[in-house]
Every structure is written in C-alpha cells, then in structure tokens.
Amino acid sequence: MTYARIAMLAFLAGTAAAAPAMAQVSPLPCPMPNRDAGGRSNIHTRAVETNLLSPVRAPGDAPSSLAARMRLYGVPGISVAVIHRGRIDWARGWGVRDTASCAPVTPETAFQAASISKVATAVVALRMVEQHKLSLDGDINLSLRGWHLPGDAHLAPQGVTLRQLLSHTAGLGVHGFAGYLPGAPLPTTVQILDGVAPANSMAVRSVLPAGAQFQYSGGGYVLTQLALQDATGLPFAELVQRELLGPLHMTRSAFAQPPSPDILADIAFGHVAGRPVPGNYHVYPELAPAGLWTSAGDLARMLIDLQASAAGQRGHRLSPAMARAMLTPVKDHWGLGVELYTTAPKRFGHDGVNEGFQSFMIAYAEKGEGIVALTNGGQGRRLIDEVVRAVATDYGWTDIAPPAVPEKRLPLAVLARAAGRFEGGGLSVRLEARPDGLFADAGAPSPERLAALSPTRFFSHVLGVVIAFDAEYASFTIVEGGPPMRMVRSTAAPSASGKDR
Structure with missing residues (x-):
C-alpha cells in the first residue's frame, strides 16, 4: 500500500x-555520521541541515536541524537530489544505510523507490507505443501472447487499454503489494495476476467500469509488465535497462528483485521501529509497480530527461508530443504514470511506500527545477516534507512548498x-x-x-x-x-x- x-x-x-x-518509532542506535561521509556540502545542503520546519510556525519557533528531525521521526537515512536550471545541482545523503553496520548514506546508496517505479515503467511503455510495439488505446489483451485478462462484459465491454492502466482508470483491483522475504518462493507475473500461490495478493480483475473513474491499481501495472514482456520478447528488467536506465546513465538503478551484487555494494535496508526489517528488505517480483532500486540522483536524471522532452527538446527518451501527453491529466490529478499538480505552474511527480522505505519526487513541467528524496524507515514522509520545504524556500519554489507561516x-x-x-x-x-x-x-x-x-x-x-x-x-x-x-x-x-x- x-x-x-x-x-x-x-x-x-x-x-x-x-x-x-x-x-x-524507537530511538536510533547509530550516531549521525560525519558530514563529509554523505557527499559534498555547500550553502544549499547546509540550509537543509539547519532549516527544517512544518507548514505551521508558532511565534518564536526556531528552525530544527536535520539531525534532530531524523531522531524525532526515527528515520535512519535520507538521500536527496536537487534539480536546478536543468541539471543536478547537488545530491547527497545523511544518516545511515542501516542501523546494523551504521554505514553512512552516500549519493550512490540505492533505496527501494516503491511506487515511483511506476514512472519508469510508464516511460518505457510510452517508448514502446512510439515504436509501434504497443497500442495506447487498443485492448491490452491484443498485445498479450498467452495469459489474457478475463473479459467482463459489464465493467469492461471493450477491454482495458494501456492509457487506462498507466492512469489508474482501467477499473482494476489490487491497490498494492506486501512483498516477500528474501529467499521465499517468488510468484511469476501470471501467478501474481491470477492471485495463486505463491502470490500473496488477490487476483487482478475488473472491479469498476473501465475508463469511468480513478482507482489506484498496482495490479494494473503488473498487467503492463506482462504486456511489455510479451510485446518485446524481453524480460522486464532487461527491457527497462535497455530503454531507460542505460541511456540515462542511471548506474545505481535496476529492477533487480532480489537486488544484484552491484546494488548490494551500497544499499539501504528498510527499517521499522528503528531496526532493519526481517531479511533487511522485502523482495517485490511486482517489478513494474514496486520493484525499482535506485538513488536520488538517478531519479533526478529521469526527471530532467522528461522536463527536456516536455520543453520541446528532441533526442530524449520520449518525443516532445509523448512527454506532453504523459503530463496531461487523464482523470483528476493523474497523467500517464505520474501525479499532476495542475495549478500553474504545472508540476509532476510521484510518491511511494514499500516495507521500510518511503520516497517522493516532484518537478516543474515547464522549467528545470525539482527534488527527489528517499528514506529507509520511520516517519520518512514527514521528514521528506520538511526537507522539501527547506529546499523550496532556499530556491524560491513557493508553488512546491510555501514557507512556514503562523x-x-x-x-x-x-x-x-x-x-x-x-x-x-x-x-x-x-x-x-x-x-x-x-x-x-x-x-x-x-x-x-x-x-x-x-x-x-x-x-x-x-x-x-x-x-x-x-x-x-x-x-x-x-x-x-x-x-x-x-x-x-x-x-x-x-x-x-x-x-x-
């Protein structure tokens, strides 16, 4: 969830x-690492370290330090990357990768992106549309080889489409996934879709009229995963590496579940109540909706590429027309794989939670500014929101987070x-x-x-x-x-x- x-x-x-x-949350057992351990410091990173506030500022309230807020919210580690003027302005980590070794978070530390995985999936799916390997508005069953989504003459008489799957308007069930302990038997993509052992989630089926409303469905992204594999003949992780991660030099990213040796070399463990979760992280074979390991800097590279395409630049992962389609609302505040903030100036992003991890990213659609933040436990989103406010105040992004007020x-x-x-x-x-x-x-x-x-x-x-x-x-x-x-x-x-x- x-x-x-x-x-x-x-x-x-x-x-x-x-x-x-x-x-x-329980107190964290590790001391805060030396500032230099997390990466380069500058005037902007020091503003984050000393200027955290909630939206409400009581008279006489002084800003809190990042270290104090991490202790308050029980967050072992956080990784942040900031986009400014179309490039990564800075990226660094604070705190620890895990409370067992107390090793520091670095700019290269990989976290589980959780539902932010859906944005990467959507980019690859839209590339396949531009390569005429998938249809955006045709019945997704026409792209599947063996398994097919059971028909529903009442809820989905015309089937469901990729546009609906990416925008959560296909009317499918299964909101999210719990993951599996490392070493446990993992279900295949088809077993996940049918909800049969060893899958630990329900079958993905129509539960609401297709196209009529927004209904968040991680299950719909598992169906997208299968369609991408069937349309290209490639395993999903290999396809995303070829079409997105490799070309954007996202070297600390992989849809590797369980994680690969390269990811394990600098990895954050998920934490609950100040301790690593059993097995240190859950494994998510539901790759498309939840399976990306990544760094904050790598996600910033993906956002920058989308911003450039939306601004009309060619030679990026999506054409300008497709990038603009991705950032156009389909229903309410959702585009194709992204959450949309539709008041001017337009912004886009996503958030996510896997067991022991919380993440968030947001960027302007029409200028090269934005932020990515990844955490590995505790009340991570509460900390992220205050970090985002500090960065937004520093850079003047009042649309993303206005300064704290009484x-x-x-x-x-x-x-x-x-x-x-x-x-x-x-x-x-x-x-x-x-x-x-x-x-x-x-x-x-x-x-x-x-x-x-x-x-x-x-x-x-x-x-x-x-x-x-x-x-x-x-x-x-x-x-x-x-x-x-x-x-x-x-x-x-x-x-x-x-x-x-």
Whole structure:
C-alpha cells in the first residue's frame, strides 16, 4: 500500500491510529555520521541541515536541524537530489544505510523507490507505443501472447487499454503489494495476476467500469509488465535497462528483485521501529509497480530527461508530443504514470511506500527545477516534507512548498464556507466549522482541528498533509504530504451551523 492511500484514509478517519506510517518509532542506535561521509556540502545542503520546519510556525519557533528531525521521526537515512536550471545541482545523503553496520548514506546508496517505479515503467511503455510495439488505446489483451485478462462484459465491454492502466482508470483491483522475504518462493507475473500461490495478493480483475473513474491499481501495472514482456520478447528488467536506465546513465538503478551484487555494494535496508526489517528488505517480483532500486540522483536524471522532452527538446527518451501527453491529466490529478499538480505552474511527480522505505519526487513541467528524496524507515514522509520545504524556500519554489507561516485565526463565517461533506476516490469526510476552527470528522471519536494557513489552506498535524480549497470551496486537494487527491463537495449542502443537513 502506498503512503498516498494510508495518508488519505487516516485523514478521513480523523485519527492517527489509522496511519501506520505515523506510529511511534524507537530511538536510533547509530550516531549521525560525519558530514563529509554523505557527499559534498555547500550553502544549499547546509540550509537543509539547519532549516527544517512544518507548514505551521508558532511565534518564536526556531528552525530544527536535520539531525534532530531524523531522531524525532526515527528515520535512519535520507538521500536527496536537487534539480536546478536543468541539471543536478547537488545530491547527497545523511544518516545511515542501516542501523546494523551504521554505514553512512552516500549519493550512490540505492533505496527501494516503491511506487515511483511506476514512472519508469510508464516511460518505457510510452517508448514502446512510439515504436509501434504497443497500442495506447487498443485492448491490452491484443498485445498479450498467452495469459489474457478475463473479459467482463459489464465493467469492461471493450477491454482495458494501456492509457487506462498507466492512469489508474482501467477499473482494476489490487491497490498494492506486501512483498516477500528474501529467499521465499517468488510468484511469476501470471501467478501474481491470477492471485495463486505463491502470490500473496488477490487476483487482478475488473472491479469498476473501465475508463469511468480513478482507482489506484498496482495490479494494473503488473498487467503492463506482462504486456511489455510479451510485446518485446524481453524480460522486464532487461527491457527497462535497455530503454531507460542505460541511456540515462542511471548506474545505481535496476529492477533487480532480489537486488544484484552491484546494488548490494551500497544499499539501504528498510527499517521499522528503528531496526532493519526481517531479511533487511522485502523482495517485490511486482517489478513494474514496486520493484525499482535506485538513488536520488538517478531519479533526478529521469526527471530532467522528461522536463527536456516536455520543453520541446528532441533526442530524449520520449518525443516532445509523448512527454506532453504523459503530463496531461487523464482523470483528476493523474497523467500517464505520474501525479499532476495542475495549478500553474504545472508540476509532476510521484510518491511511494514499500516495507521500510518511503520516497517522493516532484518537478516543474515547464522549467528545470525539482527534488527527489528517499528514506529507509520511520516517519520518512514527514521528514521528506520538511526537507522539501527547506529546499523550496532556499530556491524560491513557493508553488512546491510555501514557507512556514503562523496559524491564522479565521472568523466563523470564513470557516463555514469550507464546511460540508466532501467525497472522492470512494472516500468521504465531513468538515465542520466551529468557533475554534475547522474540524475533520469521519465518525472517529475525536475529530481533528485543522490549522488554518490561509482562508483556503489547512494543515493536519496528525497526518502532515496540507489541503487547499478552490476559490468557490467546491473542492479541496492535498497539496503537500500526499498525492494531489481531489475531494469534491457532495450535493448535500451544509447547514448554517456548518453541519450536514
């Protein structure tokens, strides 16, 4: 399961208990390595080391150090790469690869990218479309040799398409995957799709009408994996190496599950409660949705290539037209393999969670700026969000993360405009305006009071997510701390008191 889903479910429930990523963490046993161990330092890296803040800054609050925040959130190690003016401005690590050896994170340390793997998969799939080996809008079954997605005359009378698979609009089930212990029997791609032993996930089948709505499905990406293998005759990992990783010199990246000797030479272990997970990491044969080992710098190289193509430059992995298609919304805030932030200036990216790993990347679509951050345990996304804020403040990227501000005290009349029931992605939350603030309530015993950052932006201390309302308060979107999921006001209007009728 990705952090995206965990965060939204917990936000809707109004309780920290619903969010495993927010659980208490154990103290870390390793001291912070010497600064030089993580790579080169400069004025920008020192800003990260000394200027971490949440979105809300209380009067008199001083910025926290990175080392203190890593201890607070129980994060053993973090790797960061920053894109500036179309190139990698800097990349380095902090903390340790694992709490057994206490070896430092370096710019070359490989982490599990988790669901960010889907972006690499989408680039390769779209290359195959441009090479006329796959159809973007034809029935995916026509590209399969042996196994076929069982037909569903009611939910998918025309089958499902690659465009739908990449944008999570195919109506397929199986949100994510738990992985396997190293050495355990691994299922084949077909066994994963059919949900048969030794697979530990359900069968990938139609559960909603194809093309009608967004429904996040890692299972759909396993189907894409099979289609790529059948269309090219190459194993998925070999295909991605040939079409993406090799040409972009992503030398610390591989869809190698379990990891190859090259990756193992400088690898981060996944951690839970301050200790390496059993086996040090889970193995994900579901390569396309979850199987990429990579460094922050390598992911930055992929983002830079996409930015260049979207800007009209030729000679990159995708043509300018295909890159722009990838970054065009298909449904809500999702393009072909990427999350989209559609308010100007446009941004794109992805986040991800595998057992013991959390990751996030975001970049501008129309200029060469962006950031990648990878962590190996604890409340990694909470730390990532504060690192992103520090970098965004340093570089002036206020669209990605505005500087921290004091909490605003808004009049009840303003809060009442935000009150009501909001729905999206099969989820629902009721926001209630009270004299002391705006409260998120989904039936939990203790609704959370959201901190107002402005009349239209609110912050959940429990989840670390920022939501932003549109000008008419007809919907809100998560703009920090999770994917850009949009929730729309239901037709049942709130009463004058702010409660549903």
